[in-house]
Every structure is written in C-alpha cells, then in structure tokens.
Amino acid sequence: MKTKRYGIQGFAAGLAALLIAGTVVADVDQATAAGDLAEVSALAVEAKANLAAAALGGDVDAITEAGKRSDAVDAAVASAQEAYSAMERAIAGGDQDAASTASDDLKAAVQAARDAFNGVVPESIAKSAHDQWKESQTNTGGGPGRAGDAPNIYDVPWQSQGLRSFYQGLFGSFWSSSAFGGSRGFGERDATPE
C-alpha cells in the first residue's frame, strides 16, 4: 500500500516538474518581441534606401523591383506591429495562449520582412494594387482605389502604393464634399429639376 503511494507521488512530482518546465519554455519574452519589431522597421529603412539608390541609378526595372520589395517589407512591418499589439493585449489580459499565438505571428512577420527584403515578394504585392484593381473591374477608370472612385488628378504614379492610396483617400473626401461629387453633386441631379 505504502509502496504504491510512493510510486504515485514520485510520478506526480516528476510530472509537475515537467509541466513547470513546459510553462517556462512557452513564456513570451516581450523585450525580444520589441527587438524583433525594431528589426523589421530597420529592414523597412534599408528597403527605402535601396529604392532611393535605384531611383538615382535611373534603371526603371531596378526601381520597380526595389519598390515592390519595399512595399512588401512595409506590409510585413504592419503585420508585425499588429501582432505586437495583440501580444501586449494578451499579456495584459493574462491570456498566455493568445500571447504565444501573437508571438508566433510576430516571428512569421519578421521572416516575411526578411524574405521580402531579399526578393521573395508575395504575389499580392508583386502585382501592383492598381493592376489587381484593374483586373477585377470591367469599367476601368485608370486610377488607384475602388471602381466608383473619382480619378485623382493629382495622382503621382511613381509614388509608393501607400502614399498613392493615402492621397486617393484625401482626394475622394475632397471630391465627395465638393459640389461636383457625392450623392448631392451636380452629376447626380436631374437635368430638369422640375
């Protein structure tokens, strides 16, 4: 009887030690994660420097390639920041599993940034947003953004995709608030008001 009890106690003690060890291994290191976030941002700066070098060189193909890589790194930076925020929220809420998942997402984003910097660009970014949009529309208007967007007369095609989308948004707001755009604009009025 006593023999059996010692055996069970020994097994339980060993199991408890293993469980504690498992918990320590799964623990998320926030400082390391912040270091990863710094690394992806530094890669974004390097990608921009490569783009500037290509621009100075004047080779259109090199500029296009550097632009794609830079956009892909930017996308990875955004994913990394999102994952870090999720990790912070999970740690604050005491949710170890969610923190661990977010930490894995962050590691994946860091790898994606490294790959993009070295030329492995995802298809969704390799093809410009404009091309993707154009393919999905039948009534092509020739500008970035959604099908119904007013063509942005201030669009600068060689700017980064992020800047172009930002300016398209600004122009869209300006246009819809003007007398010419929006649901109450001139274009929507009846030719004969009566």
Add this chain to the structure above:
Amino acid sequence: MNRNGFVLTAVAGAALFCAMPMAARADTAALAEEAKTYVTKAEAAVSDARAAIENGKSALVRIPEDSPLMEDVKQMLESAAENWAVAVESLKGASESAAKVGTASSEAIAKDYALLAKVNAGVAVSGSRVVQISLRYVEAVADNKTESLDIIRASMQDATAAASQVQFNYERVKTLIAEKYSK
C-alpha cells in the same frame, strides 16, 4: 527500494525541468558571436554613410546657389546631420553591449546584452541609411536628375518614419530590460 524509486523519479523530473530551459537557452559564446555580427553590419552601414557624406560634399558644390531646390537640399542635410549623430552614438552603444555579452555573469544577462546590441545596431543601421538617402537627394539635385527626386523624397519620408520606429522600439527594449532587473 520504493522510496528510492520515488527519489529517482522526482530527480529525473527535476533534471528535465532544469535541462529543458538550458537546452532552449543559447550558448553565451554563440550569443557573443551573434552580437558581433550585428555590430559588424552596423559598422559597414556607418562606413557606407561616411562614404555617402564624402560624395555629398563634392555634389553640394555643384549645386548653383540660386537653385530652387536649395531649401530642400538644406532640409535633407539637416536630417542627415541628425541621423549621422544618432548612428555614430548607437554604433558605440552596440559595440559596448556586444563586448559585455561574453563577460556577463549569467546566460540571461548575456541574452539581454545581445538584445541591446541588436537593437542598438538596428538604430545605427537605420540612421546610416537615412543619411545615405538624404545625400542621394543632394546628388540627384547636383546631377540634375529631377525625375528621381520624387521617389527619393518619398523614400526619405517613409525611411524617417521607420527609423523613428526603430528608435522607439530600442527605448521600449531598454525599458523592458530595466524593469526586469528592478523587480
């Protein structure tokens, strides 16, 4: 015998408890080597930036004083000067942290020094690249390559924002490590 069985199983469990985190930890020597790699990369970036500054000096004298882009050039040079100071200071910090990895009293401390070396080197690299972009703008103006100015200007805006993120994360790492040891 049975008591021995209990002791043996418990010791095996405890050994596994100690062995697993130890296996997961990187060796201090490997960490020191890794930290050195970061410093080497940062040194190369700072060296590139130094060469860009030399090129920029000769480019600057080619720009006519009445150039309409002189104001832009001035702003770029101011930004280059700020980032150059940051890069040089961070490279110094990265070297100091990397040197402490090998002499740290525990693996956990060595890991933290290696992390500090990594982020410091990141700040040095990003600062150096911003310097290079600024001086590429100066070169483009000097060589009248107006078609590339918009791309370089946009790159500069994005790079400056990203470099600020690197510095912000460096501060975050420093705070998190300091909190760990102040508990």
